[in-house]
Amino acid sequence: MTEVNPQPAAAFQELLLGAEELQAYLSELAVLTLTLLGSQVLGCSVLIDRPRRTRAEGHSDDRAARMAQPVFTETGPGTEAISTGTSVVVTDAWTERRWHGFPGTSAEDGVRSLAAVPLALEGTARGAFCAYSPRPHLFQPRILRMVERTALEASRTLRLALRIDAHLNRARNLQAALESRTVVDIAVGIIMAQNSCSQETAVEILRSVSNTRNIKIRTVAAGVVAAVSDRVRTHFEE
Known part of the structure; x- marks a missing residue:
């Protein structure tokens, strides 16, 4: 069984209990993960794709939202993490050439390195957690493992949040019908x-x-x- 740090797990649960909508929860979760990861991280984003539903995303602040745009384009590193189910690390955005259009505007907002980690969700839902840093080469194995553990802990409450959101969506559709x-x-x-x-x-x-x-x-x-x-x-x- 995978070990989970009880303190972040409890914090994620508290956020879920206080959130009224999925979008608000994702934004608050991104803010919390930024706090958990420390001062070397510039911002965090959480993005979830579900069939026949609008993409859901949350960011720690407006700058993180801007940084996420080229990361989660059709050919960005965040999208690659979602599609492959494996973590993707950019060691230095200034010299990165693997994805067309990246780093784009994210470099202007101060991104030098990032880690995009897939979320462990249920069913057909897929998503990724992304941490950005102004430092190049930040996400070496030890820091990457910390980001992956944080994403794993967040995934547990995210699965519950998505279940609740699915029930609310069905209830709204039933009411409309x-x-x-x-x-x-x-x-x-x-x-x-x-x-x-x-x-x-x-x-x-x-x-x-x-x-x-x-x-x-x-x-x-x-x-x-x-x-x-x-x-x-x-x-x-x-």
Whole structure:
């Protein structure tokens, strides 16, 4: 079993308990890891990719966010760490030539060396933790192992954070679906009453208008309902 330093692990857990959204947690986590890694590190970034979801990222400050841009481009070292699942070290950004477009603007912000470490996530989620330094050749084996341990400890709470975020996303989608279904059902009832027609006919009327105007059926339904009342609510218990 991999040993975990209890103090950083507890700090990561406290952050998760206090965070309301994944994005806020990632930013706070980047700030905490910067503190843990010491004064030789200039900034930290955490980036996570998930299928069919917007890329999630957090940075210790605005400068770290700028430094991360060329690091996590399609051909950057951070992206290589994510795709290969192995740590990538840049010993001196001023002489680095492995990636097109890197170091780019990150050198202007003071990056001389960096370590991009893959995160141990679940399922199809992939990500990397990146530490930047103004010193060349900082991330030698001992310092790199410290960064990797920090990333491993962060990964444990990140897995939980991603599970929570996935549940929240499903709940939001379900709420949106319920609200959409409510509006459509009410609109169908209104059309049935106005035209003395069956439910099937009312649905076909909505579909016909939707296709003719090339707009979503929910939008058509909302227009029908709005003509009668603007106080439609979807009720469910939290």
